[in-house]
Amino acid sequence: MQNFTMDALALLEDYANGRIRMERVFRDHQDFLANDDDWLICRFRFPRAVLLNLCAELGPVLERSTRRNHAIPAHMQVLTTLGILATGSFQRELADRSGISQPSLSNVMPAVLDGIIKMSSRYIKFPYTVGEQANIKRQFAASTGFPNVIGAIDCTHVAIRAPSQNEFVYVNRKNVHSVNVQVISDSNLLLTNLVARWPGSTHDSFILAHSSVGNRLQAGASRDGWLLGDSGYPLRRWLLTPFANPQSAEEALFNSVHVRARSVVERAIGLLKNRWRCLDASGGRLLYQPNKVCRIIMSCGVLHNVALRNGVPLPPGLPPIHHEDPDAQPPPRHEDHQRGARLRQQVMQRL
Incomplete structure (x- = not known):
């Protein structure tokens, strides 16, 4: 028992000192685009065809903004940001619903906003x-x-x-x-x-x-x-x-x-x-x-x-x-x- 306790303490010390990297846990992202147009308009204000066009236009900008493994898909960045704009919901609520952590959503939202603003000269x-x-x-x-x-x-x-x-x-x-x-x-x-x-x-x-x-x-x-x-x-x-x-x-x-x-x-x-x-x-x-x-x-x-x-x-x-x-x-x-x-x-x- 004493040896087990000492091993556990040593493991915790290694984690604390960064000698062992904790494996990140990635949550499953919901496939919002699988829903019908009425559901999408209610939550994101656009039907599937328009959402796909937006994602296609913003995708290259959002994908270049990160090269990390397990990056949040561009369409999830766009839809989750639209959900916040459409409903005024708190970021944490939308993040929980979409399977994205609240800090991650905070990081991606500015890039989505900037991408939309760059479209303003056309619209x-x-x-x-x-x-x-x-x-x-x-x-x-x-x-x-x-x-x-x-x-x-x-x-x-x-x-x-x-x-x-x-x-x-x-x-x-x-x-x-x-x-x-x-x-x-x-x-x-x-x-x-x-x-x-x-x-x-x-x-x-x-x-x-x-x-x-x-x-x-x-x-x-x-x-x-x-x-x-x-x-x-x-x-x-x-x-x-x-x-x-x-x-x-x-x-x-x-x-x-x-x-x-x-x-x-x-x-x-x-x-x-x-x-x-x-x-x-x-x-x-x-x-x-x-x-x-x-x-x-x-x-x-x-x-x-x-x-x-x-x-x-x-x-x-x-x-x-x-x-x-x-x-x-x-x-x-x-x-x-x-x-x-x-x-x-x-x-x-x-x-």
């Missing part, structure tokens, strides 16, 4: 060319009656855990820590611009003024088209906002048509958050540092457009999400306000 494109703008103008005019619209703009807040640095700048007007996200959509709810890098206290108009779209439109890229924004934005020759206090039937009609046309971006935001519940408080606020939250938001924007372009429906039974913007205060006036006011009067006469 999220603002219409700068004459042909692109003409097509979007026709769609807006046909569906809303508002002329020459090249996009509807708004911002939405994604709740986060209080960050460890600069915590106060992430507190929005509802006293919630958040990232403020700029969204521009066309009349089909496709995102044509997504800016996710500003803390919750940042005003919507500031984000637009410091975005590439805002700078290019200010420089003349809008040609004879304009964005539609709410009263949180300044009136510009390329950005039309509603009358703050309509004084005539014509102004009231303008506001009515403007609201109907601009509402597409609110519906786009609602659909984005409905499909990817991690972005809405119903899925729980995101428990990551702001930089990773911004990468998650950008990934969800790309996937939103992938879903729309492939005609993928929402899973049945999801409770609806209604977009609410904490920013309601008017922006500061600008010298371009008068030019925008004259243009608004001209558009009003055409309605």
Whole structure:
């Protein structure tokens, strides 16, 4: 008995000193793709065919990121990450369900997000060319009656855990820590611009003024088209906002048509958050540092457009999400306000 005890102690000492390597235990990965499309859409928001295309596109990037034996298959990395984005579930819960350890999932998720973000230049494109703008103008005019619209703009807040640095700048007007996200959509709810890098206290108009779209439109890229924004934005020759206090039937009609046309971006935001519940408080606020939250938001924007372009429906039974913007205060006036006011009067006469 004494010899057995001494042998056991010696073995433990060898393990502790690294002289004997403990054999790793690998868990079996579930074959999620063996399930039907309804099951896959419910959990990962895409049917099998679209998931296979995503895995094929992201696979080379994910496989190059590790050369270890028993590496997690690329499709498991993609599906497990999509499961987190779709449901807002904790990493440990998704890891247990898929047979991946929570630390392993934490390691692979950034690579999946980065791979999706690299697709953004193909899936999220603002219409700068004459042909692109003409097509979007026709769609807006046909569906809303508002002329020459090249996009509807708004911002939405994604709740986060209080960050460890600069915590106060992430507190929005509802006293919630958040990232403020700029969204521009066309009349089909496709995102044509997504800016996710500003803390919750940042005003919507500031984000637009410091975005590439805002700078290019200010420089003349809008040609004879304009964005539609709410009263949180300044009136510009390329950005039309509603009358703050309509004084005539014509102004009231303008506001009515403007609201109907601009509402597409609110519906786009609602659909984005409905499909990817991690972005809405119903899925729980995101428990990551702001930089990773911004990468998650950008990934969800790309996937939103992938879903729309492939005609993928929402899973049945999801409770609806209604977009609410904490920013309601008017922006500061600008010298371009008068030019925008004259243009608004001209558009009003055409309605």
